[in-house]
Amino acid sequence: MTESAVVSRSGVPNVDIDVFGDAFLADPYARHKELREAGPVFYLSSYGIYGMARHAEVSETLRDWQTFISSRGVGLTDFGKEEPWRPPSLLLEADPPLHQRTRGIMNEVVNLSSLRALRPVWQEHANELVEHAVARGTIDGVDDIAQAFPLRIFPATIGLPAGGEDHLLRYASVAFNAFGPRNHIFENTANAAGPAAEWVAMACERANLNSSGWGAGVYAAADEGRCTESEAGRLVRSLLTAGLDTTINGIGNMLYAFSQNPGQWDKLREEPRLLKRVFDESLRWDSTAQTFFRTASRDVRVAGVDIPEGSKVLLFLGAANRDPRKWSDAETFDITRSASGHVGFGFGIHQCLGQMMARQEAEMVLNALLPRVRRIEPAGDPGRVLNNTLHALGSLPITFVPD
């Protein structure tokens, strides 16, 4: 270690928690207070990285894309020094000016009017799944709702070939694990990644996408000369990586939130106009994407702490979303609050491209549940699937008490 590295790290509180260990990933909320209280910026010596867990520093770091760049990867791997596990995303792992061009293309593909057109069909699917679940009473909230609903609507929205569900789910869990270290959690999914990656690569080709989905919309940008054919394929890959596992766990976490807070379900039934706020509060309270990294593009001082150029900085979105400096009763799931400013979708130029799709999916599920279900009761302990980035449920035994 160089003299300057020692000096630059003096005055930085060191945190000795394995933030990619099983116990932390299973229940990150148990340790978030320690992270926030350590200081506005801390050092995680076991990984040689900086961390931020307070809302002010997390959101300011996300806002400052020039200092805290994405093109060296938004995981632990520094793309400037090590080979990424796959060719970098042209959105997530890109900086302006490239990011401006690619994001501009995608903003036109994933837009409100195309989402509005999909509402009736989505609502029918959600109604059907919920009616079936209510008839059965006790169900698995993950298999039967949180996963079943996105699996019904996502492939058609993109225009994907049939039969790729398992590949898509496996690919996404590898991609989100790959932001963390090469621990046993990563290795478990990476072993099975080959066939999933092959299916995804196949599905991203122009010839394999139907002509009416968002995939074809991306290739239309290539026809207009706004990106190359191969860039279009890589942009479709972003939709497939980021569009399914995220919404599945977002809906699952929302069902979990209501099963743990029955009073909030009563309140929503009394005041259905609150429905549009619910998903954002659910994401604040239990963020699907718990963390993302940035890389310092220069020496920078944050809250009195010197962060050297090239440092990886781990941003704890889930902890920022429960920071008592920002939120009153931060630990409470409260659908009447304004969750605006939460960083569950990120913040700044990279803020989630699919957020309107995610909100609409959650809204359709809630629309289906609200008139049919009087109570959402736990029917056993939820099962966790450990992931280096996602707070993910494997199973959620719940009972829908009919209206």
Ligand code: OVM
């Ligand atoms: C991407 C992407 C975007 C957001 C999240 C993500 C794996 C991937 O562009 O491929 O997670």
